[in-house]
Amino acid sequence: MRVVVHEDPVGRAETNWIARIALEPFGFEGLWEQVWLRRTGDDLAMMCCIPLRAYGVARGDVVRLSADGSTVTEVVERSGRRVLRALLTDQRDEDVAEIAAEVTAIGARTGVPLEWSEVRLVAIDVSPEVDTAGVLGYLAGLAEAGRLEWEWGEAGPFVA
Structure with a gap:
């Protein structure tokens, strides 16, 4: 397992x-x-x-x-929160580290909770109480540039 x-x-x-x-x-x-x-x-x-x-x-x-x-x-x-996940697809580890540092910094500045997994995957807590525009806007720019792929956590139902 x-x-x-x-x-x-x-x-x-x-x-x-x-x-x-x-x-x-x-x-x-x-x-x-x-x-x-x-x-x-x-x-x-x-x-x-x-x-x-x-x-x-x-x-x-x-x-x-x-x-x-x-x-x-x-x-x-349900809590009313959503999860946005982004997978950094840049090939160079230095670029991934730079993007990860910027996403983390934006989250810290704006109070947006997020968690990282294996350096390239970030999960973001999107709630009505917190303004997520800064971090989501940054990620949207990276997605448009082809530097990440993203999905909503409710793209599928919970199945046990």
Whole structure:
């Protein structure tokens, strides 16, 4: 079993539980995503990280856990947040590092939460409470230049 981990989850201070999401239903055979949660009931928890690979779930969503608490089985309540993922496609590592630093800096300046996976993939927490125009505008320019590919996290439904 291979696991995608959150090196620096945005809601780490809010968490008290780690579970996983099977990524096979989303086309990633043999891969799981470890997610950070805050337990809110016997079998319920709130997502405290930005999903890096799973579809149909976002930070702040309330999810149901399996009987042993190890696996997310369904989304029970939506938070109103969205996830935008961008994959940096530049070939030169120096260019990727420069873009990653700029995206991180814009996020920090504007208060937009984001998480990185394997240097080239960023997941951005898009919520009604935070102005995401700066970071999304920067990414849109890179997409137009062919330097990244992007998708919304709700491009597909959550499937356990």
